[in-house]
Amino acid sequence: MKIAFVGKGGSGKTTLSSLFIRHLAANEAPVIAVDADINQHLGAALGLGEEEAAGLPALGAHLPLIKEYLRGSNPRIASPDTMIKTTPPGAGSRLLTVTEDNPVYEACARTLLLDGDPVRLMATGPFTEADLGVACYHSKVGAVELCLNHLVDGPEEYVVVDMTAGSDSFASGLFTRFDVTFLVAEPTRKGVSVYRQYKEYARDFGITLKVVGNKVQGTEDIEFLQDEVGEDLLVTVGHSDWVRAMEKGRPAAFELLEATNRLALQTLQDAADDSYAHRDWGRYTEQMVRFHLKNAESWGNAKTGADLADQVDPGFVLHEELVQRVEPGGQVSPRPLLRQPAPQPA
Template identity: 85%
Template sequence: MKIAFVGKGGSGKTTLSSLFIRHLAANEAPVVAVDADINQHLGAALGLTDEEAAALPALGAHLPLIKEYLRGSNPRISSADSMIKTTPPGAGSRLLRITEDNPVYKACARMLPLDDGDSVRLMATGPFTESDLGVACYHSKVGAVELCLNHLVDGPDEYVVVDMTAGSDSFASGMFTRFDVTFLVAEPTRKGVSVYRQYKEYARDFGVVLKVVGNKVQGPEDIEFLQDEVGEDLLVTFGHSDWVRAMERGRPAAFELLEASNRLALQALQDAAEDSYAHRDWNRYTEQMVHFHLRNAESWGNAKTGVDLAEQVDPAFVLHEALVSPRPAPLPAPQPA
């Protein structure tokens, strides 16, 4: 299942997304974690040093490789150069799977061991560099994430967790429709819930499952404020955490020592994601992908590539869990002689 964390800058979305990733890994779930924020902090929140985080490969720098691999033998795509961030898969396209090894993961991902012996696969868009100033926008980098999500087939016990760029910038592309659930992290303040209102309005017509996660909650008054402002969209709240404070100092304790109330809140996030995935409409999921591709093609894609990108759409193709290769059965236990 695919999960996004969004919120106002400083709301704590990166911290909560890293806690959720640790929670999933501790439960032995396969996880691909993606840092798609312009401020690349997810690696550090998962325990990397600043130097190690800076050395992560950038998805945006490997876009030609990603396109060439995903294109596969799809006859509707004449070349990797004709692919844009919204190009949908079709017959012959190569699809990504959570647990496999492939050239995209080899070039763009790193297996990150966590403190408790668990590990996750981490990918990062890459930072906005000095060479980008005045000539590029960050969404050109995030486009690599969108292309991968469009070609990724996930199962019910597998997770992609994306730490999105802050605010409502997520709506600069169709990527906001790629998730089974979007967790919007909000502080109990007027500014904290302003992004929620904006996100709710933009996502209204696209069937986006939006759940508010209250953060930095100090007491009943904060919870009451969030309930008044966001209503039934409020899923759970997080309070003060000595464990998180230690993590932010670079000295986290064992994850199992995270406060019981916060562990229960993380389980509530997982339960919500699983429930949403169980109701995923694969046909609509694919149709939305095509919808945004056609919009981008008409707006700028056709002019940029010099081809009619509408011809890339395979009308008979539906992305579906059935396309996931079954996992090999475990080897039988040896029998006594």
């Protein structure tokens, strides 16, 4: 299942996403962690040193490789140069799975051991000097969106994405790629402002949004969050000596995390599992196609010189059963899985 952590800058979303990743790994679940924040701190939160974190390969720097691999033998895609961040898979495309080994993971992921439990970590990469003043950060997260569009995940498999702060993720279709979005909010007016904005933007897209109250100090804080976000409040997290030690670079074994916070993390996992159980693959694919057609008309056709609506494979629906029909090279066998057909381009 695919899970996003969002929130106001300074809310603690990277810390909570790293704790959740550690929790999943401790439960021996397969995990891919993705740092998609403009401020790249997830690696450090997972225990990497400054130089190690800075040395993580950038997804954006490997975009040509990613496109070439995912394109596979899909006849609707003339060349990797015509692929954009929203290009959907079809018959002949290569799909990614959580647990496999493939050239994309080999180039773009690093395996970390968290108390002996393996986690794959990927990062979009930070702004470089060449980007300043001329590039938008969403060009960086485009590689994440393309990978998620081609990733078939199953139950008890987790892809956890630490998103950029605020509501910037709405500048692309990336916000629709998740089974559940955990919005980390402090018990303050500023803390819940991003929640209201996110809730409004996500209203028409069937987004499962759950609020995680962070830095909660007592009943008054809990009541404030309940009044402000209502039934969207899933769980609250308070002070943690374990986290304080981790932020100083001296974390104890994860099993020593406070019991109340371990229970909160389990609540997050239960919510994610429940949301995945209700995933509508037809709708998931339809949203993918919708944003692709929108981006194609807005800028993609002009940039690539091609009619990108032709990349949509009518009747193709991304679904976990496709994993059973993936050929040795990772390609989807020619017969598409016919369920609720994806909309055809006009």
